[in-house]
Amino acid sequence: MTTTEHRVSVWPWVVMAVAGLVTFVAAMTVSPDVVQGQLSRIMYVHVPSAWLAYLAFGVTMLGSAMYLWKKTLTWDRIALASAEIGVVFTGLAIGLGMIWAKPTWGMWWTWDARLTLTAIMFFVYLGYLALRRTTDDLHARAKRSAILGVLAVVQIPLVHFSVIWWRGLHQAPTIGKPEGPSMDTSMVVTLLIAVFMFTTMYVAMMFKRIELAKLEDAVLVAEQTSSGPVAGEAVSAPDLMRGS
Amino acid sequence: MSFFHQVMTITRRDLLRERRSGEVLWVTLPFGAIALLLVPLAIGTDAPTLTKIGPGMFWIIVMLFGVLIAIRQTNAETTAQRDLVALTGLDPAAIYVGKSLASFLLLLVFELVLGIVTIALYDVAPSDLGVLLAVFVLAAGGLSLLGTLAAGIVATGQSATALVPLLVAPLSVPLLLGATQALEAIQLSRSSLSWVLLMTIVVLLLAVAGVLSARPLQETT
Amino acid sequence: MSFFHQVMTITRRDLLRERRSGEVLWVTLPFGAIALLLVPLAIGTDAPTLTKIGPGMFWIIVMLFGVLIAIRQTNAETTAQRDLVALTGLDPAAIYVGKSLASFLLLLVFELVLGIVTIALYDVAPSDLGVLLAVFVLAAGGLSLLGTLAAGIVATGQSATALVPLLVAPLSVPLLLGATQALEAIQLSRSSLSWVLLMTIVVLLLAVAGVLSARPLQETT
Amino acid sequence: MTLVDLDKVSVRAGAVRILQDVSLTVSSGDAVGIFGANGAGKTTLLRLIATLQPSAGGACSILGIDPSTAERYDVRHRIGYVGHAPGLYPELTLLENLEFVADARGIDKAMAGEALGLVGLSGAAGRRTDHCSHGMQRRAEFARIVMLEPELLLLDEPHSALDADAIDLVDGLVHRTLDRGGAAVLVSHDRDRVNSLATRTHEIKNGTLL
Amino acid sequence: MTLVDLDKVSVRAGAVRILQDVSLTVSSGDAVGIFGANGAGKTTLLRLIATLQPSAGGACSILGIDPSTAERYDVRHRIGYVGHAPGLYPELTLLENLEFVADARGIDKAMAGEALGLVGLSGAAGRRTDHCSHGMQRRAEFARIVMLEPELLLLDEPHSALDADAIDLVDGLVHRTLDRGGAAVLVSHDRDRVNSLATRTHEIKNGTLL
Numbered sequence A: 001m002t003t004t005e006h007r008v009s010v011w012p013w014v015v016m017a018v019a020g021l022v023t024f025v026a027a028m029t030v031s032p033d034v035v036q037g038q039l040s041r042i043m044y045v046h047v048p049s050a051w052l053a054y055l056a057f058g059v060t061m062l063g064s065a066m067y068l069w070k071k072t073l074t075w076d077r078i079a080l081a082s083a084e085i086g087v088v089f090t091g092l093a094i095g096l097g098m099i100w101a102k103p104t105w106g107m108w109w110t111w112d113a114r115l116t117l118t119a120i121m122f123f124v125y126l127g128y129l130a131l132r133r134t135t136d137d138l139h140a141r142a143k144r145s146a147i148l149g150v151l152a153v154v155q156i157p158l159v160h161f162s163v164i165w166w167r168g169l170h171q172a173p174t175i176g177k178p179e180g181p182s183m184d185t186s187m188v189v190t191l192l193i194a195v196f197m198f199t200t201m202y203v204a205m206m207f208k209r210i211e212l213a214k215l216e217d218a219v220l221v222a223e224q225t226s227s228g229p230v231a232g233e234a235v236s237a238p239d240l241m242r243g244s
Numbered sequence B, C: 001m002s003f004f005h006q007v008m009t010i011t012r013r014d015l016l017r018e019r020r021s022g023e024v025l026w027v028t029l030p031f032g033a034i035a036l037l038l039v040p041l042a043i044g045t046d047a048p049t050l051t052k053i054g055p056g057m058f059w060i061i062v063m064l065f066g067v068l069i070a071i072r073q074t075n076a077e078t079t080a081q082r083d084l085v086a087l088t089g090l091d092p093a094a095i096y097v098g099k100s101l102a103s104f105l106l107l108l109v110f111e112l113v114l115g116i117v118t119i120a121l122y123d124v125a126p127s128d129l130g131v132l133l134a135v136f137v138l139a140a141g142g143l144s145l146l147g148t149l150a151a152g153i154v155a156t157g158q159s160a161t162a163l164v165p166l167l168v169a170p171l172s173v174p175l176l177l178g179a180t181q182a183l184e185a186i187q188l189s190r191s192s193l194s195w196v197l198l199m200t201i202v203v204l205l206l207a208v209a210g211v212l213s214a215r216p217l218q219e220t221t
Numbered sequence D, E: 001m002t003l004v005d006l007d008k009v010s011v012r013a014g015a016v017r018i019l020q021d022v023s024l025t026v027s028s029g030d031a032v033g034i035f036g037a038n039g040a041g042k043t044t045l046l047r048l049i050a051t052l053q054p055s056a057g058g059a060c061s062i063l064g065i066d067p068s069t070a071e072r073y074d075v076r077h078r079i080g081y082v083g084h085a086p087g088l089y090p091e092l093t094l095l096e097n098l099e100f101v102a103d104a105r106g107i108d109k110a111m112a113g114e115a116l117g118l119v120g121l122s123g124a125a126g127r128r129t130d131h132c133s134h135g136m137q138r139r140a141e142f143a144r145i146v147m148l149e150p151e152l153l154l155l156d157e158p159h160s161a162l163d164a165d166a167i168d169l170v171d172g173l174v175h176r177t178l179d180r181g182g183a184a185v186l187v188s189h190d191r192d193r194v195n196s197l198a199t200r201t202h203e204i205k206n207g208t209l210l
């Protein structure tokens, strides 16, 4: 395997930086919410993060399903990359949510259904990543994690509808509502910009992560085809007399 | 040989082993019952609260022990035993269904006994037995399919066993949701159909996933 | 060889095995945490209720999994392994204490992690950390001693397995009661001394019972 | 007729190489003896042939199929494998263990008791497996072979833990299999016994077949 | 000096009589070979002598004490027993397994690695036990004997699953034990090997020692 196959591209970093900057500026310049005040600015990162997590885990599901069908490792890498990025975004949503929760609800965390289910979703995909560590055999790993990757997706609807199924503290849908968003248009626009920027960021991250995954797999393959230690050589003829 | 016959072979084996070891009947079941008995002790007996949390408690216990029941043998199975089963040439899909079926039956018993304890302890009056039964069956089915599938996913090495809870518990949320909401619905004599449907869908999903993944999973072990 | 050294030998072995299999850390602990997470979903989210039942839930989970943790290895132990340990000439009492100590340490970790989850989830504010710590330590100690004792009985034969819940249930009640009541007492800033004393007595009783029964139990294997 | 054909097959556990470039052909009528030091790779080779151990390179053909494909489910019932550890459920009786196998293979359950009788265990048929001695458990494994009459015998140290009578039984099993046009691979440290039984023998050293 | 003295000892499992009126004396310098059919009671006899199997009648004296009393805890460290199944923890490495024993016996842990070297396993000392072959695990068991140098060796089919080198090791161990004034009881189906090793042999038949 020649190294030229593994050009390390730089542009994704640039894209991520730009997208991040634009989101920040947008979130800071828009006029704050009447009720929430400055705090509402957190929303422009909190909500897109959550939605991007959905997107990422959705892509993981697709990649997994495609792997089970096509049995090509490319799909497995897509699933992995997306899951890992999704975990990051979920973590971001939770983290920001907690920062937001402290002043608004007066506590970092509470028993609210959406919070709980978001946390569980976070753990399941951590589990997905952990599951991948339990074997070095590329296809065994892909198969096993693919099954989970498909099943775990049920949590997206769970998290999304949780606010309806269990009445809790957390904001009910204000944008996703059928009768149009019940929010100031400038806020909606800013939110949409943020979401768009986050999506481009996601795409860039995917490129980076898949690139890395290729390298990792290559290393594994190399290790497994290289002339490693021979198991049998560990055993030699005993010489008891050395002891006496 | 017919798929059904293969399934029954595995189910019979598992039930026979259970009858000998009595693990579920004599350890898991009493523990579950004790857990339910201890709850009032722990949270201080106060009738309205108990009635409120009763069904929830019941489902939590069923959920936890259901998984323990469904993954019990896999942890115990030795390489020699796995080899034996593999060389009988049984279809992995049949093995999956057979194992699930055995766990399902055990879980049903588990649910019924604990259900009685719950009713006695938390005086929750069960209404609309039809729906109740449907929910019990679906919950038991879902949990056993899920547990068996998870056990299969991780049946490769010790390190993998670690992931069973991470896989199972969260994925059982929709089952838990469906079960609790359906029962709440019949309590408030609202329609529980949508929740029963939700559970049915989850069960079917798990069955399909398990059957389709049975071979690929066995190949990797 | 000193009794203490013998105890530490067993404790080191158990902790090393746990580190390899990661059973407690990766199976039992997540299960417990997830159970705590799911309770609110199951019983319908309603702040006052949750705050009321929060501590109780915590103790129920600790109780159930505590016993599972304490009896975990014995179920796995083979005759050859038992023979090996027996022929090292280690004093059965030391083995009992050593096993209990290992379980105790694992349980303490378990309690701490779940304690944090509980506080976060049910916003119960812990006051009087001194008593809290004492209760945690006593509960962990009692459960590990109890579980190890039960495991010893199990090890004497399949049929004995049935006894475990019967043995554990009654003995764990005073522990549970003591723990919950002591914490409630400090919540209401009443004196929790009597409850802490109750727990201490139970722990001492269990320790004595375990040490005295260690040899007779081993003989029967 | 060729039953087993391995061409430069390797087996690895992660980075560790267990078998390397093993080539072996077993045709009907062959009884191949395999010798080698502890840890050389004999059991691994046997499990590889039994389609139980995935290979990490090379070409395998077992009973005419490629074991890495799903076809292996169609040939596995023609393989008779007896490993180090007994493939029995300790909490079941010997009879129940054999009945399970008969059941799984769609054979009349009565054959199970019969087979136990043929290996001299009719008296212990109803005894829990974990109450049976090591040799009795080994015998029960061979009862499985007697019952299923597989084409390809793969025996890992077949003579260990068996008394003289049982050893004759095993040798008889091998001969009958060969007479039926089957084949056998015998892994052992007991060179004399296997030499007298095998039509050909190989040495395995540090994972390479000599 | 008499190390083992059994007088009309019986062992039962519920209603089943496993050993009946077994009388046996083993003095220092003795290497007693025990032969018998599968299920005759050899392993039970060995575990009885190892103070691991309670007797149901008769008088036992092992290393001068009555094993039914608590005194047995004072002599057990002088007994070296190797059974059918390896007494090892699969999730630990071979070295860790031996270090545990060394620790339990208050011996310097360094001896563990040394002993593994002496049985030819220094290369596999860090390998998980369940990743070691059957024979390697047997060797590790004998490494325990090498390390502890017990007075009374009780070996159940000592030669099975071992390659030629390891067999010499076992025989060497027995000889050294006898030279140190110890004794050995060897249960086996391999009469030739044990005959060449034993100072005297017995037959056991349906639980009675002939």
Ligand code: HEM
Pocket (backbone or CB within 6 Å): A043, A046, A047, A050, A051, A093, A094, A095, A096, A097, A098, A100, A101, A102, A104, A105, A108, A109, A114, A115, A118, A119, A159, A160, A161, A170, A171, A172, A173, A174, A175, A176
């Ligand atoms: C740890 C705490 C929190 C977590 C884990 C969390 C999680 C989430 C998730 C997963 C979403 C996406 C829901 C969806 O659209 O499907 C979301 C949306 C949202 N969150 Fe949070 N959140 C937290 C705290 C908060 C707080 C404190 C606030 C404000 C008081 C808040 C306000 C919102 C809003 C306005 C949305 C958009 C709702 C919609 O239009 O659908 N969140 N949150």
Ligand SMILES: Nc1ncnc2c1ncn2[C@@H]1O[C@H](COP(=O)(O)OP(=O)(O)OP(=O)(O)O)[C@@H](O)[C@H]1O
Pocket (backbone or CB within 6 Å): D127, D131, D132, D133, D134, D135, D136, D161, E013, E016, E018, E036, E037, E038, E039, E040, E041, E042, E043, E044, E045
């Ligand atoms: N709990 C029990 N119940 C009934 N029978 C038992 C029990 N334990 C052992 N036995 C019987 O005791 C007999 C002696 O067993 P043991 O393991 O000593 O035989 P052995 O001579 O070592 O045979 P092998 O050569 O196969 O190792 C066997 O027939 C066995 O079935």
Ligand SMILES: Nc1ncnc2c1ncn2[C@@H]1O[C@H](COP(=O)(O)OP(=O)(O)OP(=O)(O)O)[C@@H](O)[C@H]1O
Pocket (backbone or CB within 6 Å): A231, A232, A234, D013, D016, D018, D036, D037, D038, D039, D040, D041, D042, D043, D044, D045, E127, E131, E132, E133, E134, E135, E136, E161
């Ligand atoms: N997962 C693993 N990791 C590392 N080494 C392994 C693993 N599995 C097996 N081995 C090694 O593979 C080698 C071959 O094992 P195998 O059981 O085939 O040996 P064997 O020839 O049967 O030896 P024996 O005569 O003792 O039965 C051994 O050295 C073993 O330690």
Ligand SMILES: [Mg+2]
Pocket (backbone or CB within 6 Å): D042, D043, D044, D084, D156, E133, E134, E135
């Ligand atoms: Mg081998």
Ligand SMILES: [Mg+2]
Pocket (backbone or CB within 6 Å): D133, D134, D135, E042, E043, E044, E084, E156
């Ligand atoms: Mg024996």
